[in-house]
Amino acid sequence: MIKLTGLDEKEFVINSDHIEKLIEIPQSVITLVNGNKYIVKESNDEIIEKIIEYKRKIYI
Template identity: 50%
Template sequence: MIKVTTLNGKELVINAELIETVEQTPDTIITLTTNKKLIVLEDADDIIDKVIEYKQKIFSPPENSTPLNPTLF
């Protein structure tokens, strides 16, 4: 999930997994896989950075995790 801001200043949290395209015209238009379009204040590079940060958080091991013992498998 990432936070974006609509043109009227309303903050939305959207599912980053549903983003299909991000267009940078004068405005930034996010198209979701549901065909819903959102016009947001953030530019395309900011959206990309937010998605990368989100994916790194969900796919990185927890900081205090111990690796699995391969001899158990």
């Protein structure tokens, strides 16, 4: 699970294993495997870093 910030400045948590696609136009649009989309303030690079950090925590 990673913590992200929506355009309304509210934080929410998303299951990173369900992310299918990331597009940056200019905000990041996250598409989940179920088709839901979320627009967040973090860049794609920041999201990827959060995913890597989360995976390191659970697999080490």
